[in-house]
């Protein structure tokens with residue numbers, strides 16, 4: 043029997059880490075993810091895990107230590123937010139380029155400057171090309187479930203890539219929600235033990251990690267990495283199947299909420315999907331065919347699947363909780379529209395940058411987006427400016 | 437057993453092999469080779485290396501000059517990377533997930549250049565040492581960022597001509613004194629800290645390396661490693677330059693153990709600093725007429741630091 047609990051997103055993530063029982067955790071405090079290493083070090087102090095906990099002096103060292111530990115043959119995990127992730131940036135590429143399946147819990151927060159401790163996605167979006175698998179979570183349950191699935195995806199021999207699980211700072215990390223936890227022994231069996239093919243501590247083999255890799259080889263190594271990211275798509279679905287068999291909870295690349303017969307829809311990630319569902323229900327009650335596509339798997343980006351799922355719409359709005367500051371549009375908008383274009387799906391698409399620095403996004407804001415979409419449909423798909431802002435004082 | 441170079445070389449095959457691409461006359465390879473020779477037969481080692489001359493010329497895919505397991509991640513984090521490897525070892529061993537070969541133990545050694553240690557990697561080193569990881573961090577100090585073309589570091593001696601502290605008509609080279617990293621590491625109250633170089637039959641280097649590697653806990657070695665390109669000496673003069681560094685007391689050879697300083701080499705006749713400076717092109721401008729003040733200032737600094745060290749030895753052994 044699964045265990046019913048009431049937990050915050052940070053508690054849920056820390057409990058997932060306890061059940062995974064990694065060999066090494068190296069972490070450094072930063073709001074709003076600080077609680078994760080705090081809870082975890084309590085598990086260490088009370089002998090509830092076998093983990094060697096490294097209270098490093100910076101996030102750069104957190105990721106460096108995770109790289110050292112994972113290369114040594116251990117399962118290594120960390121947690122961070124915002125500037126912590128920015129500070130790791132250099133090492134994130136080294137983790138993925140060295141094909142080390144480290145798992146990171148990212149509690150999304152605005153990246154400075156100016157300084158802000160609240161939620162947006164500028165941290166995650168700043169590392170979207172770092173070669174990490176990126177899973178997003180609407181609520182505490184999903185943050186927990188995604189972490190439980192993480193190692194089976196990352197450590198698959200066709201993948202061997204690091205993975206980060208994102209959730210919204212404060213909005214989910216600090217709100218207490220009902221959650222269903224999986225029994226410890228079931229998690230243990232699901233996660234299994236890590237058996238790397240090559241590792242530094244192998245007493246019977248010497249290896250070199252992180253060489254100078256010049257013109258003759260780097261390109262091929264980067265190609266292999268890109269292949270691994272492509273391979274991850276199938277593995278993510280396989281692991282979700284296995285997970286569904288264990289828990290009954292179904293996961294895919296994305297969740298389609300009242301999307302199949304929708305005429306207008308929103309694409310978004312993390313907690314805003316919850317707000318959007320409430321608005322969709324409202325609009326449906328009024329006979330308006332609204333829907334939602336909540337993206338879970340941002341990297342690898344499910345190009346064909348997302349295009350197919352949106353292809354029947356009369357208009358779509360893509361919500362970015364960060365601004366690319368590029369006079370073109372937010373990152374999710376660019377990914378979705380480029381997917382649509384290459385898949386020959388031609389539907390009107392608009393972008394909304396919203397929720398920056400923790401600005402509240404209410405059902406009223408989301409309703410406004412759907413109203414705009416209705417107006418676009420009514421006006422023969424005419425879009426004056428596709429790069430828009432939601433809830434900003436101009 | 438008394439140290440005997442011939443025996444050490446004959447009985448202990450080099451764990452750092454030839455074929456690497458460091459320059460002829462470079463001080464770093466003999467240091468790496470001798471330090472690894474201090475490992476006991478049968479013991480496994482994992483070597484971590486920061487980005488720099490040593491790393492870029494010893495592990496070029498698909499080759500490696502290191503016969504031990506080796507990891508390089510980035511410039512500033514050999515300390516943190518090695519911390520992670522050591523923590524993994526502790527964890528896996530404790531859980532029974534790692535079984536070492538009979539009678540063998542695993543040792544963790546980091547090599548970093550002065551840039552990767554005194555400067556950009558100081559935080560990562562300090563963190564690793566403070567956390568008490570059972571590892572030895574070796575700084576091979578060639579007094580500049582050599583890999584990127586001889587830029588000044590905080591280890592570069594005062595007045596040295598480097599590509600970012602060029603000796604010009606107004607500013608005569610680097611105008612700041614060297615940071616004393618070894619003393620900073622002593623202030624971490626580590627079980628063992630030492631400063632040495634490759635001299636004579638390498639006895640001092642070998643013995644300090646063995647002590648560092650086999651002392652439990654975090655240990656630190658600062659080893660002078662001259663660079664013919666950056667210092668401007670003839671490649672065949674490497675050992676001479678090292679000897680002059682010791683005999684002028686520019687590079688004191690000492691150790692710090694259980695809170696006590698011990699100066700391992702006190703030259704019978706302390707040579708004037710010109711002897712060390714003259715063979716090196718990076719100090720050439722100091723010998724121009726009118727620049728005598730620079731040599732004097734350099735000498736004063738060396739004397740002051742040497743005396744401070746002798747004082748520390750005296751105070752801590754009272």
Ligand SMILES: Cc1ncc(C[n+]2csc(CCOP(=O)(O)OP(=O)(O)O)c2C)c(N)n1
Pocket residue numbers: 486487488489490511512548549550551552553578579580581582583584589
């Ligand atoms: C973050 C970062 N900044 C700069 C560099 C460029 N870089 C590579 S090696 C190096 C200098 C290395 O100096 P040192 O540690 O003294 O080693 P040496 O080459 O002198 O042996 C520099 C500046 C880098 N690789 N990474």
Ligand code: SF4
Pocket residue numbers: 457458459460461462463464489490493578582583662663664665666
């Ligand atoms: S440039 Fe200097 S430090 Fe680098 S390999 Fe050559 S001699 Fe050694």
Ligand SMILES: [Mg+2]
Pocket residue numbers: 549550551577578579580581582
């Ligand atoms: Mg250097």
